[in-house]
Amino acid sequence: MPEAAAGKRREHFGQGQLFADPAKSVFINCPYDPSFQLTFDAIVFAVVCCGFMPRSALESGTVAESRIDRILRAMFSSKYSIHDLSRCRGEGDENLARFNMPLELGMAMARRFTKTRKGPQHDWLLLVPESHSYVRFASDLGGYDPVQYTGGPEAIVPKVMVWLATRPDADRMPTPEEVLGELPKFQAEKARLQRSWKDQVSWADLVLASQEIFRSLVAAQLLSPS
Amino acid sequence: MTAFLSYSSANRVFAAKLRDELAKLGLSVWSDGAAPGVKLPERIEAGIRSASDLLVLIGPRDGRDEEQELTWRSVLETVWKDSSKRLIPILLKDAPLPPFILSAFKLSSMDGADIPVVRVRDPRQVAEAARAIVQVARGEISRSREGMERRRSQAAEIREADPQLGYGIRDDGTKRGFGFDGFDVYVESSAAADAGSKAGYAVRLDEIGQLAKSLKPS
Numbered sequence: 410m411p412e413a414a415a416g417k418r419r420e421h422f423g424q425g426q427l428f429a430d431p432a433k434s435v436f437i438n439c440p441y442d443p444s445f446q447l448t449f450d451a452i453v454f455a456v457v458c459c460g461f462m463p464r465s466a467l468e469s470g471t472v473a474e475s476r477i478d479r480i481l482r483a484m485f486s487s488k489y490s491i492h493d494l495s496r497c498r499g500e501g502d503e504n505l506a507r508f509n510m511p512l513e514l515g516m517a518m519a520r521r522f523t524k525t526r527k528g529p530q531h532d533w534l535l536l537v538p539e540s541h542s543y544v545r546f547a548s549d550l551g552g553y554d555p556v557q558y559t560g561g562p563e564a565i566v567p568k569v570m571v572w573l574a575t576r577p578d579a580d581r582m583p584t585p586e587e588v589l590g591e592l593p594k595f596q597a598e599k600a601r602l603q604r605s606w607k608d609q610v611s612w613a614d615l616v617l618a619s620q621e622i623f624r625s626l627v628a629a630q631l632l633s634p635s
Numbered sequence: 636m637t638a639f640l641s642y643s644s645a646n647r648v649f650a651a652k653l654r655d656e657l658a659k660l661g662l663s664v665w666s667d668g669a670a671p672g673v674k675l676p677e678r679i680e681a682g683i684r685s686a687s688d689l690l691v692l693i694g695p696r697d698g699r700d701e702e703q704e705l706t707w708r709s710v711l712e713t714v715w716k717d718s719s720k721r722l723i724p725i726l727l728k729d730a731p732l733p734p735f736i737l738s739a740f741k742l743s744s745m746d747g748a749d750i751p752v753v754r755v756r757d758p759r760q761v762a763e764a765a766r767a768i769v770q771v772a773r774g775e776i777s778r779s780r781e782g783m784e785r786r787r788s789q790a791a792e793i794r795e796a797d798p799q800l801g802y803g804i805r806d807d808g809t810k811r812g813f814g815f816d817g818f819d820v821y822v823e824s825s826a827a828a829d830a831g832s833k834a835g836y837a838v839r840l841d842e843i844g845q846l847a848k849s850l851k852p853s
Binding site: 554567570571572574575577579580581582583584585586587626627 | 674676699704707708711712715733734735737738739740741742
């Protein structure tokens with residue numbers, strides 16, 4: 410159980426275990442809606458298990474700043490970002506699509522062209538469900554070959570992990586099979602936190618819960634006789 | 636036996652020579668037929684799927700090469716899905732072992748710390764590099780904990796007899812010892828490559844002579 414959740418002490422984003430080194434930070438630009446929740450959680454957990462820090466507009470917990478400012482703050486202090494365009498299609502009675510995600514993808518893409526001595530400042534992964542018509546509404550993305558997937562966590566975790574594993578800042582990480590094996594523990598801990606906090610779980614607590622489960626996995630695997 | 640060879644544009648010349656040498660030894664390397672209408676990522680995936688051995692060539696100054704990165708991703712995903720594929724890293728000169736190689740194996744597995752890595756100190760020795768790669772591909776080099784321990788034990792015995800000897804493989808016909816210094820091509824463990832040390836790889840005792848013959852002492 411995360412210490413914060415146990416009421417022992419609260420970790421704040423950017424401090425202690427939640428220190429966010431930009432070279433190890435991954436901004437997550439994915440749908441928050443209930444039908445994507447399991448997949449979203451799997452992405453967060455996979456990012457932590459790869460040794461990176463998931464970042465989000467939710468991390469500051471403040472409402473005294475506009476949402477776009479919070480997004481930019483988190484994204485601009487992350488070297489990496491993950492974007493999922495699943496929800497860019499007509500929905501509801503008016504058949505409107507949500508376009509926040511392409512907007513944020515555009516910001517990340519522009520940031521890639523701001524280079525440092527070590528290379529581009531930003532690198533991004535674009536995820537789309539198979540047979541998605543993204544090229545029809547954003548044809549400029551046609552040359553980028555986004556990563557396509559079918560299904561939920563089982564499909565998306567390997568795609569996220571293989572991308573992170575081949576980044577210049579990656580360390581050795583577990584296999585997707587090991588991460589997916591631990592995912593139910595994270596989901597159970599998240600459910601417990603939601604009950605405790607009446608569905609107002611902070612981003613910090615989610616990340617701390619992921620870190621704790623991942624550390625237990627590493628300890629158990631490395632100490633077990635092979 | 637078919638292999639897939641991943642390399643960066645910086646190592647294209649060495650890769651072409653290596654492909655020829657491997658073919659002479661019976662290990663054919665998949666080459667991109669550039670089928671019309673088929674995108675590069677799909678062609679690479681097809682090549683990786685058809686190969687039993689996945690050779691990953693890494694140079695000391697490899698920068699960001701999009702095509703190489705694409706092959707790394709496909710190689711890693713393939714090994715995750717099919718552990719029967721043999722992943723063989725080939726490090727040129729003092730190139731470091733990229734962490735993704737170790738990420739191919741479960742944390743609990745010995746394999747991640749103990750897979751054979753072919754080190755090519757002198758890229759001119761491409762024929763010897765090919766021989767070492769073929770030996771690894773044929774499974775002629777042990778990757779077992781038992782093999783490692785036996786070899787450590789033998790190394791200790793030999794060091795006791797001759798403290799000047801290092802820890803590696805050498806067979807000059809008159810005395811057998813251990814030490815990679817002086818070899819242009821050798822096989823080290825992934826743990827050694829990862830740590831940047833010259834620790835040796837577990838080779839079964841009956842294979843030491845066979846391996847040493849394929850490696851040229853200076």
